[in-house]
Amino acid sequence: MTAPISVVMPTGGRRPLARSLAAARASAAPVGGELVVAIDAAAGPEERARVAVEADEAGAGLAVGTRPGASATRNAGWRAASAPLVLLVDDDVLLDAGAVGAHLRAHADGAPNRATIGALRWPSDRRITAFERWVERALQFGYHEIGPDGRTxxxxxxxxxxxxxxxxxxxxxxxxxxxxxxxxxDLDLGLRLHDALGGLDVRLLPDGGAVHDTRMTLGEWRSRIRRIARAERTWDAVHPDHPPTLGPRLRAAAADPTPRAGRWAAAIADLVPPPLARRDGWLATRAAIWWEHDLAARFVDEQRRLAAG
Incomplete structure (x- = not known):
C-alpha cells in the first residue's frame, strides 16, 4: 500500500540525524507516512556509512544525490519517495508531533497548486543568542510577514x-x-511552480511547525552570505523580471557608515538578560545595524569579485 505522504530529509552527512529522524518518524507514523533520507553526493564514505545506519534504524529509505548540493540531494529524496505528497524537511528540523498530519490534511482536497509550510522556532532548552534572533527574521525566514490567515x-x-x-x-x-x-x-522552485501551475497557493500551517535544532553564528554567516551573493547574481540572470530585495538592501547597508556603538552593542548583546534585550530596543537595534553592515560588506565584496571575472 502506498503511503499518503513521504517525509524527505536531505543531509550533507555532517550532523547526527537521530533526533531529527526520531521526530519525523513519530510525526509520520500516525498517518502512515514514509521516511526517506537523501545524502549529498559530496559526502565521504564514513559519512555515507553513518547516515545509512541512522536511516536503517529509523526505518527510512535511503537515496544519494547525483551531484553535490542541497538541490540535487532534495531531488534524489523526493524521486525515491513513493507518496503523492512530499514533505521536505531539513536535517536540523525536529517536526512537531502533529506536523505531518497537518500537512496531509491541508492537501486533502488534492489541489495541484498548493504548497504548505510550517514555521520553525528556536529550541526551548537553550538560550537563543541575539544574533540568532536577528538573522532569523532579517535574512533567513519571513514567517512574520505572512498574515493571520496564513495564505501567501x-x-x-x-x-x-x-x-x-x-x-x-x-x-x-x-x-x-x-x-x-x-x-x-527555494525561491526559484516557488517561482517555477507558480508559473507552471498558474499560481502557487502557499499556506502557513499553525500546527505544521517544528523546532530549528541548530546554532547560528556570525562567522558561519560570513561564509554563507558569500554563497548567497553568488546565488543572487544567478537569480538576476535567470529571473530578470523578478528583482530580489535582499541585494539592494545589503548594498545600501554596506554603503552606509556604521555607528561605532554598533560594534559594542553586538559584543555585549548576549550579556543583557533577555527581558531587557527587546528586539526593538536600543541595544538590539544598534547590534542589528552592525551585523547587517558586516555581512553586507562581504556580500558586496563577493559580487564585485564575480563581476571582475
Missing part, C-alpha cells in the same frame, strides 16, 4: 518544512540543481 505566495516557499505534490515537482523537474545548488533554490 511563491516567495515564502521554504523547503525546510514544506509539503508539495509530487506531480507538481515532476512537472517542473524539481529543484534546479545546476543553477541553484545552494541559495535561492
Amino acid at each position: 505566495g511563491w516567495w515564502h516557499l521554504y523547503t525546510c518544512d514544506c509539503a508539495v505534490r509530487r506531480a507538481a515537482l515532476e512537472r517542473v523537474g524539481g529543484l534546479d540543481a545546476e543553477r541553484f545548488p545552494f541559495g535561492y533554490e
Whole structure:
C-alpha cells in the first residue's frame, strides 16, 4: 500500500540525524507516512556509512544525490519517495508531533497548486543568542510577514518544512540543481511552480511547525552570505523580471557608515538578560545595524569579485 505522504530529509552527512529522524518518524507514523533520507553526493564514505545506519534504524529509505548540493540531494529524496505528497524537511528540523498530519490534511482536497509550510522556532532548552534572533527574521525566514490567515505566495516557499505534490515537482523537474545548488533554490522552485501551475497557493500551517535544532553564528554567516551573493547574481540572470530585495538592501547597508556603538552593542548583546534585550530596543537595534553592515560588506565584496571575472 502506498503511503499518503513521504517525509524527505536531505543531509550533507555532517550532523547526527537521530533526533531529527526520531521526530519525523513519530510525526509520520500516525498517518502512515514514509521516511526517506537523501545524502549529498559530496559526502565521504564514513559519512555515507553513518547516515545509512541512522536511516536503517529509523526505518527510512535511503537515496544519494547525483551531484553535490542541497538541490540535487532534495531531488534524489523526493524521486525515491513513493507518496503523492512530499514533505521536505531539513536535517536540523525536529517536526512537531502533529506536523505531518497537518500537512496531509491541508492537501486533502488534492489541489495541484498548493504548497504548505510550517514555521520553525528556536529550541526551548537553550538560550537563543541575539544574533540568532536577528538573522532569523532579517535574512533567513519571513514567517512574520505572512498574515493571520496564513495564505501567501511563491516567495515564502521554504523547503525546510514544506509539503508539495509530487506531480507538481515532476512537472517542473524539481529543484534546479545546476543553477541553484545552494541559495535561492527555494525561491526559484516557488517561482517555477507558480508559473507552471498558474499560481502557487502557499499556506502557513499553525500546527505544521517544528523546532530549528541548530546554532547560528556570525562567522558561519560570513561564509554563507558569500554563497548567497553568488546565488543572487544567478537569480538576476535567470529571473530578470523578478528583482530580489535582499541585494539592494545589503548594498545600501554596506554603503552606509556604521555607528561605532554598533560594534559594542553586538559584543555585549548576549550579556543583557533577555527581558531587557527587546528586539526593538536600543541595544538590539544598534547590534542589528552592525551585523547587517558586516555581512553586507562581504556580500558586496563577493559580487564585485564575480563581476571582475
